Amino acid sequence: xxxxxxxxxxxxxxxxxxxxxxxxxxxxxxxxxxxxxxxxxxxxxxxxxxxxxxxxxxxxxxxxxxxxxxxxxxxxxxxxxxxxxxxxxxxxxxxxxxxxxxxxxxxxxxxxxxxxxxxxxxxxxxxxxxxxxxxxxxxxxxxxxxxxxxxxxxxxxxxxxxxxxxxxxxxxxxxxxxxxxxxxxxxxxxxxxxxxxxxxxxxxxxxxxxxxxxxxxxxxxxxxxxxxxxxxxxxxxxxxxxxxxxxxxxxxxxxxxxxxxxxxxxxxxxxxxxxxxxxxxxxxxxxxxxxxxxxxxxxxxxxxxxxxxxxxxxxxxxxxxxxxxxxxxxxxxxxxxx
Numbered sequence: 001x002x003x004x005x006x007x008x009x010x011x012x013x014x015x016x017x018x019x020x021x022x023x024x025x026x027x028x029x030x031x032x033x034x035x036x037x038x039x040x041x042x043x044x045x046x047x048x049x050x051x052x053x054x055x056x057x058x059x060x061x062x063x064x065x066x067x068x069x070x071x072x073x074x075x076x077x078x079x080x081x082x083x084x085x086x087x088x089x090x091x092x093x094x095x096x097x098x099x100x101x102x103x104x105x106x107x108x109x110x111x112x113x114x115x116x117x118x119x120x121x122x123x124x125x126x127x128x129x130x131x132x133x134x135x136x137x138x139x140x141x142x143x144x145x146x147x148x149x150x151x152x153x154x155x156x157x158x159x160x161x162x163x164x165x166x167x168x169x170x171x172x173x174x175x176x177x178x179x180x181x182x183x184x185x186x187x188x189x190x191x192x193x194x195x196x197x198x199x200x201x202x203x204x205x206x207x208x209x210x211x212x213x214x215x216x217x218x219x220x221x222x223x224x225x226x227x228x229x230x231x232x233x234x235x236x237x238x239x240x241x242x243x244x245x246x247x248x249x250x251x252x253x254x255x256x257x258x259x260x261x262x263x264x265x266x267x268x269x270x271x272x273x274x275x276x277x278x279x280x281x282x283x284x285x286x287x288x289x290x291x292x293x294x295x296x297x298x299x300x301x302x303x304x305x306x307x308x309x310x311x312x313x314x315x316x317x318x319x320x321x322x323x324x325x326x327x328x329x330x331x332x333x334x335x336x337x338x
Contacts, residue, residue: 001226006042006219011035015045018337019313023049026318026330032068033313033334034199038207038301040236041216044309046070046200070165073173073196074314077281078133078263078327079299080192080202082209082251084142085130087153089247091145096250099123100140107136109184115139115191130254131262133278139187147186151178154189156215156242157205159197163218173197192281199297199312206299209251210307213243256304264298266332273304276335278327283317292320298331311335 019031035045048068052060066072105120115135121128129137142150154160160175174196176185188194200218208215217237225231255275259267263278279297282289297314301307313334318324 001224001229003224004222006037006040006044006222007046008044012045012047014338016047016049016051018334019047019049021337022315022318022330022334026315026322026324028318028324028330029316030068031313031315031334032072032199033311034069034203035309035311035338036203036207036218038210038216038307038310041204041207041219042236043218043220046220067167067169069199070163070167070170071198073171073198073201074295074316075193075195075281075284076197076202076297077192077279077295079277079279079297079312080195080197081130081133081138081190082205082277082299083153083157084138084145084150084190085126085251085254086243086247087145087149088126088141089250090153090243091149096127097125099125100129100137102129102134102136102140105136107139109139109187113184115187127254127257130277131257133263135191138190142186142190145186147181148178150186150189151175151181153242154195156240157208158201158215158239159195159205163200163204165200165218165220170200171198173201192279199314202299203310203312206301206310206312208242209248209255210301210310211248212245213241213248214238215240215242252301252304252307255301263328264332266328267298267300267336269336272302274300274302274335275304276300276332278332279314280325280327293317294320294325296325296327296330298327298335300335311338 023031032048046069050064052064102121105117107115117134162170162172221234223233258264259274264276277299281295283293300311315330318330324330
């Protein structure tokens, strides 16, 4: 039987080559990425590096067989900050120009827990909190939102659940039941900690921003046909409405500002409108956050005025000592080249 996929072989080739180039130039452990059509949920490209040649699979390490886009989940860090923003805008408690005091870079959550920002800030609007990726600003925003609403939105966006692709090694990631949350879980979840997600899950969540507010079902098979067998089509499906069109437009504009003025300036291409959000997440190793191993990631939507592509890439442990661990230094240039 003939199986027709949604994969675009030209886009697939571009994604693979750019991931390979980055792993090589940054001495990273691995990298993976996915490109989807946000309007249909179609997977146009999906790649994991290092990879292998299935004709000679016995010559490769077994870890190379893994499709990390669906099999590896990680703490996403700042790419997850779209979640508290969606919740805040939906709650109507926050508007674009509301200001929050960001404690000049250091903020005590509890006696033992302290939040820090990469750069100190006094007061920022919700827009500037997102542009500059302020952890403290996000914590102030989620203070106004019920923790049950944050949890409900995470579930609605598909985190903590498999997408249903026909692959046996897809993981559902980790989203603890709300009954197991601590007093600070809402805050740490909102900055992309205390949970794990796959790049496939992130791609679908960002697709809901790109397409006007709907979570699409991930799709990799168009149809199956064969002699003597009934043909079967797999049409695109929208799972549920996540936000209004107005909310999605506001978020798209904020993501464009991240590229034009914020933490993703290395994605700028003159004449093109690109939106995105960077992530630089400390790896959780042996019960503690590492100070030298990070996941560098970038979530992008383009073109902003009429989105056709959502692209998520992540790079595992790029060279920290050359400053390659930052999202803008490693993950963002991948998407620019793509």
